[in-house]
Amino acid sequence: MNLLKRRIPCLVMAVLVLFTASCVPVQDKDEGNLNITVTTTMLLDLTKQIGGGCVSVQGLMGCGVDPHQYRASAGDVMKMQKADVIIYSGLHLEGKMGDVLSSLESRGKKVICASDGIDRELLIQNDGVYDPHIWFDVCLWKLAAKEVAKGLSAADPENAAQYEANLSAYEKELDKLDGYIREKASEIGESRRVLITAHDAFGYFGKAYGFTVMGLQGVSTVAEAGTADVSRLARFIAENKINAVFIETSLPVKSVEALQEAVRANGFETSLGGTLYSDSLGDAKNGEDSYIAAFKHNIDVITDGLKGE
C-alpha cells in the first residue's frame, strides 16, 4: 500500500515529462492572449470576467462534474502543461488533483490558487479541515476574484490595468447579487430557514445569509452517507416539519430520494424543493453557466421551496 502511494507521484512526473517532451513548441495558443486552464466551472466564469478579451480560458471539469471526485486525465495534464497559467480553487476542493498541480508548480508553471486570497479566519473549519465551498458567500468570492486579478496582473503586467478595471466592474455586479440574495432570503420566515441538501456544500451560504444548513454527506462527497446519517436527518426533518429538501446538480438524485423516503417512514411528507447548483454551474443552454445566474437560480429555488405556501 505504502509502495503504491509512493509510486503515484512518480507516475505523475513520468506523464508530465512525457508531455513536456511532446508539447514543445506549443502551437494551438491564441496569439497575444494569456492562455489559462482552470479546474471548475465557477473558476471558468470568474476568469472570463476578470480576464475579458486579454485571455483565452478553458476549463477541465464540465458542467455537472463533482470536483471532489475528479481525477485529471492525460489530456487534462496536457492542457495544463500547455497553459501559461493554471487556476484552481484550493482547500482540497480538487482533492484528487493535488499531486498533478503541485508537480506542475514545482516545475515552474504559473499556478494561481483562488482561495489563497481569503484570510483563514473567514473560513469555516470542520474537524480541522477548511470547507472549500467559498463561492457560496459572495463576499468570499469577491476575495477570490481579487486573487485571480492579482495573479493575472503578475503573469501579464502589460494588461494589469485592464484586469483591475474588469475586477472593479465585476465587484459591483457581485455586490448587486449579494443584495438580491439577502432580499430573497428575507422573504422566508426565520424558523423556515433550514436548507437540507445532498452534501455539505452550503455552509458559507448558511453563515452569510442566515440559514441552518445540513447535508446528507459531509463537506466532501468522497465518503458516502451511511444509514445512520440518513435516519438522523430524516428524524430531524420530520420533527421540525421542514417542507422541502434539495437536490444538487453534481450529485446523484437517489440519495436525496432515499432521505425523502426515510422522512415518510417518520410520518411526515417533505417535498423535493428543486435542483441547486452546488459544485458546478449550469450550462450555456439554460443560460445558467455564469456564477451570477446560477446563484440567482439557487436562491429563487430555495425561496420557493421553503416558503411552502
Ligand SMILES: [Zn+2]
Ligand atoms: Zn462539494
